[in-house]
Amino acid sequence: MESALHDATTRFIERHPESQRLHKLSLESLPGGNTRTLLHTAPFPVFMRKGEGSELWDEDGNKYYDLVGELSAGLFGHSHPTLQKVLTDTIQKVGLSLGATNVYEQRYASLLCERFGLERVRFTNSGTEANIHCLAAARKFTGLRKIIVFRGAYHGSVLSFVDSIPENNVDQADWVLLQYNDSEGVREAFSQNNDIAAVILEGIQGAGGFISATPEFLQTIREESEKAGALMILDEVMTSRLAPGGVKDLLGIRPDLITLGKYLGGGLPFGAFGGRGDIMDVFNPLTPGALAHSGTFQNNTLMLHSGYAGLSEVYTAEVAQSFNAQGDDLRQRLGRVFAGSKFCITGQGSLMCVHVTKTGLRAEQITCRDDVAAVEATDLKELFWLELVNAGYWVQSRGTITLNIAMSTTALDAFVKAVEEFCKRYRSLVVL
Numbered sequence: 001m002e003s004a005l006h007d008a009t010t011r012f013i014e015r016h017p018e019s020q021r022l023h024k025l026s027l028e029s030l031p032g033g034n035t036r037t038l039l040h041t042a043p044f045p046v047f048m049r050k051g052e053g054s055e056l057w058d059e060d061g062n063k064y065y066d067l068v069g070e071l072s073a074g075l076f077g078h079s080h081p082t083l084q085k086v087l088t089d090t091i092q093k094v095g096l097s098l099g100a101t102n103v104y105e106q107r108y109a110s111l112l113c114e115r116f117g118l119e120r121v122r123f124t125n126s127g128t129e130a131n132i133h134c135l136a137a138a139r140k141f142t143g144l145r146k147i148i149v150f151r152g153a154y155h156g157s158v159l160s161f162v163d164s165i166p167e168n169n170v171d172q173a174d175w176v177l178l179q180y181n182d183s184e185g186v187r188e189a190f191s192q193n194n195d196i197a198a199v200i201l202e203g204i205q206g207a208g209g210f211i212s213a214t215p216e217f218l219q220t221i222r223e224e225s226e227k228a229g230a231l232m233i234l235d236e237v238m239t240s241r242l243a244p245g246g247v248k249d250l251l252g253i254r255p256d257l258i259t260l261g262k263y264l265g266g267g268l269p270f271g272a273f274g275g276r277g278d279i280m281d282v283f284n285p286l287t288p289g290a291l292a293h294s295g296t297f298q299n300n301t302l303m304l305h306s307g308y309a310g311l312s313e314v315y316t317a318e319v320a321q322s323f324n325a326q327g328d329d330l331r332q333r334l335g336r337v338f339a340g341s342k343f344c345i346t347g348q349g350s351l352m353c354v355h356v357t358k359t360g361l362r363a364e365q366i367t368c369r370d371d372v373a374a375v376e377a378t379d380l381k382e383l384f385w386l387e388l389v390n391a392g393y394w395v396q397s398r399g400t401i402t403l404n405i406a407m408s409t410t411a412l413d414a415f416v417k418a419v420e421e422f423c424k425r426y427r428s429l430v431v432l
Contacts, residue, residue, distance in 0.1 A: 001379050001429060006093040008386040009043060011296035015390060018059040020048040038071075038074070041397050046389065051078030054407040056394050060285065064394035065411045072238045072351060076310060077406025083266050086309040090301050097300045104304040111312055111356030112272060116236075116258065117244050121274030122283060123298045126158025127237035127261030129273035131200065133293060134172070134257050135285075137273075138198035138231045140282040140291055147171070148189055148199040148230075152182040152208030155200060155235050157257075164208050173264035180205060180368040181213060183220040190224045198231040199224075203247040206238040208369040209355060209399065210347035218253045225256075229280065236404075237261035237271070242324055242349040244317035250348070263315070264308030269297070319405065324349030326412075327403050333416050334362065337423060341430045342377055343384075347401075354399040360432040380429055384422060391418050 010130045013020065023044040026033030026366055029170060031333055034040045039103035046061045054077050058065045094104075109121050135147055153161040158170045162294055165175055178185045180201075190196060199221050205211045225232045234255035239247035241263055244327065248255060264270050273383045274280060283293045297303070316321075323350060327350035334345045334354070344355050355366065357375045386399045423430050 001383070002397070004154055004426060004429065005379060005383055005386070008383055008390065011390050012386050013043060015062060016044075016046055016058065016060050019278055020044050022047045022059060024132075025364055029106055030190065031243035038398075041251070041385075046394075053079060053413060055293070056405050061357055062326060064389075064392050064393065065407070065415060066404065067393055067395045067401045067407075067415065069397075069404045071262070071400070072241060072402045073262035073265070074267075074402070074404050075241055075350075076314060077269060077404045080267075080310075080406070081336070082314050086305050087302060090192065090305040094119070094301050097297060102155070102299060102301065104301060104308070105299040108304050108308045108311075111258070112264075113125065113274065113309060115244065115311065116240065117249075118258070119277035119335050120280035121272050121282065122293060124271035124273065124295055125143070125269050125295055126156070127235075128159065128271070129295070130234075130237065130259040130261060131155040131159055131235060132194075134233050135171075135198065135200065136291060136416060137257065137282050139280055140232065142197045142231065142278050144195045144197035144230070146174050146178045146193055146196045148186070148196060149176060150201055150205075150368075151300070152180050152211065153202060153203045153206075153235075154207035155198075155202075155237075161205075163373075168188050180208065180211065183214075186217070186220050186224055190228050190230075194228075196225075196228055196230045198233050200233040200235060202235045202239065203251050203253065204239050204348055205398070206244060206351070207398075209366070209372060209398075210351050210353040211368060212346070213251065213350060215251070218339075220250060222253060228295045232254040234238070234258045236325060238349075238351065241266065241320065241390040242351065244320050247274055247348070261428075264307050264311060265303045266308075266310035268300075268303040268306055270307055293309045315405070323403070323405055326350070327352065328414055330416070334419060336419050337416065340432060341423060341431065342380060342432060343423070350403040352383070352401045353410045354381075354401070356384065368393065380426075383429070387422050387425075393418055406408050 023033045049057050049059045054066050056066045112121050150162050160166055176189050203213050232255045236246045236258045240260050243250045260272040282291050284290050331345055331352045338344055342356055342360045346353050346363045355372050356377045358377045359375045388395050
């Protein structure tokens, strides 16, 4: 393993001299040469120059198929003609931020309500903001304070629970941190706390490795929250792409509020939250004592036009269904390649994650992130990432894959073949 890692790292450095130079230059103005922690990789990050369709080119001229998909925000690829046209037209004919209420926010809000089954919705600038405001709504509506969250969850930059409760999280004293997919833990938490305002969760944990909630777990949360007068908040920032009405429809759950983000900005920063009208009314400025909810760019014209066009013209219900079926097919093919090895793949539709464990955990054995963390084969996982990048496949070092609609069948076939070749080349390290 040591020799394989050294060789792969050496080839990585040789392929990316300009990225290495730019990284050193970036260290002079950015802490660690980076402004997004997740994108920092060793020995240094690859600097991308441009994207077109489903492909990327780095500053050294190397070409990649993009399987990162901007962590699900890049659903449309890098140059969709519909979005290009609407952005150009908006700049030329409408203008940028108008500093006033505009008809475009009502138009897009109406579409989001119809598509995702919401009574009311409000816009934010990111998924992080959407979750923060959802929690504020829950506290205002219930008059309570504590929030149940789950290990492995990521609800935003200051709402991260992947391993624990980081020191830069907000509301440090208000979290009740439980294990994902632990129904009994949920029951115990409600029996031991009488001040729970909400439970917030992802139906499929993203940062945790695209691990799905079980039906029993979801039903327990719904029942216990209703009995306690708490709200159930479903974070659909990543998962709303998985079905025409979001993952809540796939899983058959009925949350009180949901949060949205990523691709729904049509390539621009975006967030939204919505659900029951009586809860959302805590932000109604016509109501005395309502919560304030402002933000300079929440109704900016570029996002409202591009997001609307993306959802109404490009990512229609029919496209969502066929696209995620394509993702299911890819995941099944990779699962067959990984059979009998230390690798497996979890996920749903166009969102998936490759896991590498010393014990060869199968996908059905993974119910929470800690199942993987305890036995993760970190060196082999790093080797997998290095070799795929060296072969021209842009993937996340943590193993997540998010597809974009511009990716061709030819590209996906080539990716499967590259994974097969990796498994053959390093068979002695890969097999159980």
